Amino acid sequence: MKSTSTQSTAFSAIVIEDSRLAREGLMRMLKDFSQINIVGDADHPATALELIQQYKPDLLFLDIHMPGSSGFDLLEQLDYSPLIIFTTAYSEYAIRSFDYHTIDYLMKPVSQTRLGKAIDKLAIIDENVDPQNTIEELRPVLEFKDKLFVKDGEYCHLVALDSIRYFESCKNYVIIYFDETKAFIKKSLSQVESRLPKKYFFRISRQFVINLHEVKCIDLTIQNGYEITMMDNKTLDVSRRNGEDLKTLLSF
Numbered sequence: 747m748k749s750t751s752t753q754s755t756a757f758s759a760i761v762i763e764d765s766r767l768a769r770e771g772l773m774r775m776l777k778d779f780s781q782i783n784i785v786g787d788a789d790h791p792a793t794a795l796e797l798i799q800q801y802k803p804d805l806l807f808l809d810i811h812m813p814g815s816s817g818f819d820l821l822e823q824l825d826y827s828p829l830i831i832f833t834t835a836y837s838e839y840a841i842r843s844f845d846y847h848t849i850d851y852l853m854k855p856v857s858q859t860r861l862g863k864a865i866d867k868l869a870i871i872d873e874n875v876d877p878q879n880t881i882e883e884l885r886p887v888l889e890f891k892d893k894l895f896v897k898d899g900e901y902c903h904l905v906a907l908d909s910i911r912y913f914e915s916c917k918n919y920v921i922i923y924f925d926e927t928k929a930f931i932k933k934s935l936s937q938v939e940s941r942l943p944k945k946y947f948f949r950i951s952r953q954f955v956i957n958l959h960e961v962k963c964i965d966l967t968i969q970n971g972y973e974i975t976m977m978d979n980k981t982l983d984v985s986r987r988n989g990e991d992l993k994t995l996l997s998f
Contacts, residue, residue: 756783757868759805762794762820763787763833764812768854772807772833775858779865791820803828805849805868810834821846831864890946896922898929905929908946911960911976913938915953923978948992950974951985958996 759782763769769787776782785801788794791812798806806828810817817832827847835854850864888894888907896903905924914921915935922929931938939947939955949955962975964984972984972992984992 756781757804757829758783758785758801759807760785760794760797760801760803761787761807762789762791762812762817763807763809764789765809768809768833772856772861775856775861776807778858779862781868782865791815791817794820795823798824798828802826805829805831807831807833811836829868887943888941890943896929896931898931901929903927903929907942908957908959910957911978912954912956912980912982948988948995950982950988950992954982956982964992964996 759776761769761773761776761784763772766789769789773784773787776784782805785803786797788797792815808817808820808830810832811834817834821830830846830848832848832851833854833856834851837853849867852860852864890908892907894905894907896905903924905922910922910924912923913935914923916930918932918934919930920933920935920938922931935949935953935955939949942955946958947955948958956974956976960977962977962979965973965975967973967983969986971986972989974982974984976982
């Protein structure tokens with residue numbers, strides 16, 4: 747990833763906006779920001795997809811509501827996850843926008859000042875760090891009684907954090923287990939873990955983060971490790987490296 751406030755290399759960007767006037771206006775404003783290098787623009791998701799596949803830009807300035815297809819539809823077709831600054835006249839999409847690598851969500855008409863504040867957020871991105879990890883780390887740690895909006899395909903859930911038994915890593919997704927159901931979110935387990943209160947959640951292995959209030963019992967294994975039984979009777983192995991930390995955490 748490219749630029750910080752002390753780096754001269756710019757973020758490559760594509761502007762996607764179906765209104766010609768809005769698109770050209772945004773591109774004019776972006777000329778004032780040396781950290782943005784516009785490599786293309788498009789007026790429809792179909793043409794935008796071709797440009798994105800060609801240039802693999804670091805950043806998209808993306809309208810959401812476009813004829814025939816939405817900005818979200820476009821993002822679902824990509825084989826990588828660019829940073830996104832959404833530009834839209836519709837505030838109701840704000841929550842869903844943060845399912846992606848969203849830097850900011852700008853309401854139209856976009857002012858130069860507001861655009862500048864969004865671009866300033868790019869200064870946090872280190873070229874040697876996964877940008878989404880950096881974004882997640884800047885978000886506040888959740889409280890145990892908080893509720894989460896979880897979108898899983900066509901289904902949306904409002905989940906109480908304290909009702910989640912555990913999180914499981916599954917390739918490019920994390921599975922959240924709560925109540926009598928489970929949901930998939932497109933994040934890494936490390937990104938999820940960074941938002942969780944450490945007093946209540948513990949990473950027992952590369953694959954699982956558990957809610958300590960949902961632990962039924964802990965048993966020693968033959969190899970002098972630990973095995974946890976959760977309230978739903980699922981048994982989980984604790985990695986040897988994390989076993990002693992867990993023992994200390996749960997001891998007087």
